[in-house]
Amino acid sequence: DVKVTQSSRYLVKRTGEKVFLECVQDMDHENMFWYRQDPGLGLRLIYFSYDVKMKEKGDIPEGYSVSREKKERFSLILESASTNQTSMYLCASSPRPRGGETQYFGPGTRLLVL
């Protein structure tokens, strides 16, 4: 079974703090993704990576950066957390597209910025 783990289920941070969200997958997948989920908006892609040290901006990259130093790990960084970044953050991974292969999701990190 594919396993995607995220470092924290719940996180409370203060405005201006630097925040690291970690994601690890154990299936040797090439692609990894960070989304944020907000009620009524569904999932919005922040960044994705299709290989080690490679990254591409998604639909809402502002205020975020990412790091992929190893294939199994993809980190999301909030350089200076703001209250509008309070959200549920979901990490996903997928192999290179072949057939119906899709993305496998972690359990999510619920971040509250005060």
Added chain:
Amino acid sequence: GEDVEQSLFLSVREGDSSVINCTYTDSSSTYLYWYKQEPGAGLQLLTYIFSNMDMKQDQRLTVLLNKKDKHLSLRIADTQTGDSAIYFCAERSDYKLSFGAGTTVTVRA
């Protein structure tokens, strides 16, 4: 860009069928997916359909695809309380997915 739309809420009586509808805009989508999210959990893949198919059935789940109208639906037969969740449809273009806002399904006794 891609745009996927679905209604936000559905209430259904236990034992009845649920039908969740979705429309998408990207005609180059190769696969379309349905995901389920239970409270406090990540997304779990339920089923998917290749874009050249009209229908796919998997136990209690039936997916219908109308490619001409870019309309996707998920039917859950004999809906149970454990089916209460948020259901997301998603379209795939290359290796990126575009998600709808999610339909919250509430099953009442």
